[in-house]
Amino acid sequence: MGGYLLSSAFDSKSGQMILVALLIMVGSFYTGTLFGNNSPIYVSQLPSNSSSSSLPDIYTFSNKVALTYRKKPLLIPDAGMNVCPLMFNEYIPCHDVSYTEDLLPNLDLSKREELERHCPPPEKRLFCLVPPPEDYKIPIRWPTSRDYVWRSNVNHTHLAEVKGGQNWVHEKNQLWWFPGGGTHFKHGAPEYIQRLGNMTTNETGDLHSAGVVQVLDVGCGVASFSAYLVPLDIQTMSFAPKDGHENQIQFALERGIGAMISVLATKQLPYPSSSFEMVHCSRCRVDWHENDGILLKELNRLLRSNGYFVYSAPLYRKDKDYPIIWDKLMI
Numbered sequence: 001m002g003g004y005l006l007s008s009a010f011d012s013k014s015g016q017m018i019l020v021a022l023l024i025m026v027g028s029f030y031t032g033t034l035f036g037n038n039s040p041i042y043v044s045q046l047p048s049n050s051s052s053s054s055l056p057d058i059y060t061f062s063n064k065v066a067l068t069y070r071k072k073p074l075l076i077p078d079a080g081m082n083v084c085p086l087m088f089n090e091y092i093p094c095h096d097v098s099y100t101e102d103l104l105p106n107l108d109l110s111k112r113e114e115l116e117r118h119c120p121p122p123e124k125r126l127f128c129l130v131p132p133p134e135d136y137k138i139p140i141r142w143p144t145s146r147d148y149v150w151r152s153n154v155n156h157t158h159l160a161e162v163k164g165g166q167n168w169v170h171e172k173n174q175l176w177w178f179p180g181g182g183t184h185f186k187h188g189a190p191e192y193i194q195r196l197g198n199m200t201t202n203e204t205g206d207l208h209s210a211g212v213v214q215v216l217d218v219g220c221g222v223a224s225f226s227a228y229l230v231p232l233d234i235q236t237m238s239f240a241p242k243d244g245h246e247n248q249i250q251f252a253l254e255r256g257i258g259a260m261i262s263v264l265a266t267k268q269l270p271y272p273s274s275s276f277e278m279v280h281c282s283r284c285r286v287d288w289h290e291n292d293g294i295l296l297k298e299l300n301r302l303l304r305s306n307g308y309f310v311y312s313a314p315l316y317r318k319d320k321d322y323p324i325i326w327d328k329l330m331i
Helices: 002-036 047-053 097-105 155-166 189-201 249-255 293-303 322-331
Strands: 148-150 170-172 175-177 214-218 235-240 259-261 276-281 303-310
Touching: 148 249, 214 293, 235 249, 249 259, 276 293, 293 322
Parallel strands: 214 235, 214 276, 235 259, 276 303
Antiparallel strands: 148 175, 170 175
16 A cells, blocks of 8 residues: 555656656747847857968868869869959950950941940850959948048049049049049039939929939949939939940949949840939930931830930030031930
């Protein structure tokens, strides 16, 4: 009898312990579910340069500097991709000037075909990583980048020399300074944008209140027009060719403005129909009136219903051909 009572007591205690253990397990499960996502993530730090000689294999990079081209089949070396020589730090696929020069006899220069994309055959395409410029720095963040970027990141002195008088860009110690000017922004881009707002709203509002939300800036220069549309909550896409002004698109991208290398020549732009409320051309050097106005048809394809085409060219007033061009555009 006593043994039976002892056995019953033992079974009762065992059951209680099992029940408690189950409760703890269930509680742990829910605790992990609720709070598991908040656990910190630890990232190991790379050793400093001083200890590079003792780096483990995981931190050893065997990439070498070498100019290599694509081969068939296309394979990435086990040792990793080669790095292109530093002189290729501004290399842009399909915009290689030396390759395009060989094609000039077969291109229609009157239609600016030489500024379009021309991709070499696969065996002549580079197959190495394009290196950053010397002394490259982490880009300055927006909104400061609207006015200043590091010189070493976009070291194009020629553009500052030829456009400095028009307030495009100025050298300022280690920085490039963008004062907000431009060829036609005599009093700065903000004043120019406000004048456009007055024209589209009968002086009752700005471009945004006129229904302008997305703008395409043709021949954008360093994209100051787009930069000063940001406060109006207007999205922009800017483009310009890679021409004698060097790669001015690099300035736009370094400033944090959406831009691409492109040109209105013989091919459609890579945007869907009815993409923009405004297309802006301020001395953009596009011959809209040539070839029966076919480029105006492309412009019309891109504009939404009741959109605006801003054609700004006051510096051409003294040009004897300007009145003729203007009349053709107005037909």
